[in-house]
Amino acid sequence: MISFELGETLSGVREMLHYFAQTEVRPITLAADRAHQFPVEFLRKVKEMGISSGALSHASHSSDDEPGRARKAKHTSRLSAVAMEELSWGDASFPLSLPGPGLGGPPVQFMGTPEQKQRFLGAFTRDAEPRFGAYGLTEPGAGSDVAAIRTSCRKDGSHWVLNGTKCFITNGARADWVVIFATVDATQGRNAHRAFVVEKGTPGFRVGKIEKKMGLRASETAELVLEDCRVPAENLLGGEAYYDSKQGFLGAMKTFDTTRPMVAAMAVGIGRAALERATEHARAGGVQGRPTLHSAGLADALARAARHLEVARLLVWRACWMADEGAPNAREASMAKAYAATAGLEATSTAVETMGAAGAAGDSLVEKWFRDIKVFDIFEGTGQIQRVVIAKRLIEGLKGF
Numbered sequence: 001m002i003s004f005e006l007g008e009t010l011s012g013v014r015e016m017l018h019y020f021a022q023t024e025v026r027p028i029t030l031a032a033d034r035a036h037q038f039p040v041e042f043l044r045k046v047k048e049m050g051i052s053s054g055a056l057s058h059a060s061h062s063s064d065d066e067p068g069r070a071r072k073a074k075h076t077s078r079l080s081a082v083a084m085e086e087l088s089w090g091d092a093s094f095p096l097s098l099p100g101p102g103l104g105g106p107p108v109q110f111m112g113t114p115e116q117k118q119r120f121l122g123a124f125t126r127d128a129e130p131r132f133g134a135y136g137l138t139e140p141g142a143g144s145d146v147a148a149i150r151t152s153c154r155k156d157g158s159h160w161v162l163n164g165t166k167c168f169i170t171n172g173a174r175a176d177w178v179v180i181f182a183t184v185d186a187t188q189g190r191n192a193h194r195a196f197v198v199e200k201g202t203p204g205f206r207v208g209k210i211e212k213k214m215g216l217r218a219s220e221t222a223e224l225v226l227e228d229c230r231v232p233a234e235n236l237l238g239g240e241a242y243y244d245s246k247q248g249f250l251g252a253m254k255t256f257d258t259t260r261p262m263v264a265a266m267a268v269g270i271g272r273a274a275l276e277r278a279t280e281h282a283r284a285g286g287v288q289g290r291p292t293l294h295s296a297g298l299a300d301a302l303a304r305a306a307r308h309l310e311v312a313r314l315l316v317w318r319a320c321w322m323a324d325e326g327a328p329n330a331r332e333a334s335m336a337k338a339y340a341a342t343a344g345l346e347a348t349s350t351a352v353e354t355m356g357a358a359g360a361a362g363d364s365l366v367e368k369w370f371r372d373i374k375v376f377d378i379f380e381g382t383g384q385i386q387r388v389v390i391a392k393r394l395i396e397g398l399k400g401f
Contacts, residue, residue, distance in 0.1 A: 004314075006082065010075065014082050020051070021090025026365075029091040032218035033368055038097050043130045046098065052124065053100030077258070077320035081265040085313070088269030092372050093218035095266065096170055100124050101133035103170060104179045104197075106255045108133075111195055111237040120177060120197055134175035135255070136166040136198075136224055143168075144385045146181075146253075147190040151226065153182035160196060160236060162229040165208070168379065172222030173207045176200050179237070180226065195237040204229030215371035253330070260333040260380050261319040264312060264340035267376040271309045271340075271347030274369045278302060278351035281358065298354055305347040312340035331393040338386035341377035348373045 006014060024042075032038045046052070087095040101108065101124055108120050124131055142148040151164025162182050172178060177199045185192040198205050208223030233240075279302060315336040322329035348370045352359040359366040377383045 004317075010079060010082055013079060014086055017083055017086040018089065021087055021094075025087065025090030025094050029094075029218075029365070030363065030368065032091065032093065034217075036212075036217050037220065038094065038218055040130070043097065043099055047128070047130045051098065053095070053098040053102045053105065075324055077261065077323040078317060080262055081316050081320045084262050084265040085269040085272070085316075088266040089273045091218065092266050092270050093216045096216065096219040099130035099132060102175075103135035103255070103259060104133035104175070104177065106258050107135065107179045107195055107237065108197065110254050110258075111242065112197075113237075113239055116197070116234075116237060123176070132171045132175045134169050134171045134178040136169050136172065136178045136180040138166060138168050140165060140167055144382050149181055149183055149193070150186055151180065151182040152186070153184055153194050153196070153231075155233075156230070158233050159230045160194075160233060162196065162198070162204070162226040162231055164226050166224040166226075168211065169222050169224055171220050172224050173210060173220055178224060180224075194243060196231050197235045197237060198226070198229065198231055199235070202229055202231060213375075215368075215373070215375055256381060257328075257330050257333045258323060260337040260386075261316050261323070261329075263376060263380045264316045264319075264336040267340040267344035267373065268309055268312050268316065270369050270373050270376075271305070271312075271344035274344075274348040274351035274366055274373075275302065275305055275309065277366055278354040278359070281355045298350075301350045302354065305343070305350045308339075308343040309347055312336065312343040315339055331390055334381070334386040334389040337380060338377075338383045338390070341373075341383055344373045344376060 028038070028042065084095055096102075101121055105121065108117060112120065120133070124133070137146065137149070139149055139151060142150060149164075151162060151166065153160050153162045162180065164182060166172070166178075166180065169178065177197050180196050180198045182194055182196065183192040184194060204227045206225050206227075208225045211221040211223070213221060282298070282302065315332070319329050319332035319336045322332055348366070351366045352370055355364075355366060358364065359370075361367060381389075
């Protein structure tokens with residue numbers, strides 16, 4: 001049964017990462033936001049410390065014939081959620097910028113053959129230099145509607161030829177490889193989806209524009225273009241037999257069921273940081289020397305934001321517990337993602353209102369958090385799409401309800 005206590009191990013990880021976020025990340029967060037990147041030296045130091053998107057990955061690296069490893073992976077999702085919340089408390093751009101396979105890791109783990117897992121994930125542990133992976137699903141005309149992707153793929157001898165454009169890809173420009181979802185026939189919808197690992201330097205694969213964003217500025221977001229891109233057949237995740245059913249689409253959805261709670265945990269971290277800063281301001285005297293907590297309206301707003309963040313965290317933990325137990329968690333993952341995004345926005349908005357000009361100033365962390373939080377209701381599936389997923393499972397009685 002799910003526990004509301006973290007236990008000794010998770011509590012230790014939480015304290016360690018909070019200290020790291022406070023002493024190493026927070027001091028450089030505004031400079032990284034202005035520079036639109038974290039210093040390479042800092043990321044190299046982080047890699048040497050063993051903090052990477054691979055180390056924090058929620059995807060279990062166990063298999064059915066490895067019961068000992070499966071037991072060790074029992075709390076990996078919850079561990080990742082705790083880590084994401086604490087690091088995002090420091091700066092949500094930071095966990096997105098961590099060296100490692102990133103969002104590309106789960107589909108390789110879920111869909112890849114043993115050889116593919118070793119080939120594409122092994123490099124992140126063998127190489128001392130920071131390396132990155134990425135996940136390419138979103139297109140200019142297909143974001144929330146995953147089934148509508150138009151990037152095409154066709155078999156040509158020992159290669160597949162890919163054509164299309166992917167957008168808003170985290171770490172897309174710096175990645176050594178990107179998991180690209182494409183379709184053999186757009187008229188067949190999800191049944192025709194295929195997933196490929198496209199490596200940097202592959203002929204016909206190039207980086208388009210680097211996005212200039214309102215928030216999460218230190219995280220790289222890129223456009224990727226495939227023009228008659230020839231990908232070796234061995235880079236088709238899972239091999240051709242894997243796609244006899246809807247496995248391509250299901251692989252993308254399984255990735256979302258795993259990553260959405262992590263995005264929700266990040267939103268909780270941002271909201272918590274903003275609420276803490278607003279509460280400190282209120283205790284110190286509030287606006288115009290009058291303690292904010294003497295204002296019933298603002299006091300109620302702070303209390304309401306705190307309640308909603310706590311609910312969001314518990315939704316995250318439940319979705320992660322289900323993932324660790326191997327239970328279907330699509331509904332719970334969507335609930336956590338939809339709720340945490342609005343709870344984080346409420347907390348940052350309340351912080352700006354509570355602090356007035358001090359919260360809206362361009363050199364204020366609260367102002368940065370206010371810019372950062374908005375995307376959490378958009379990426380990894382918009383809030384509207386999360387509510388569609390929840391309603392679908394409610395109405396149709398699908399597993400996960």
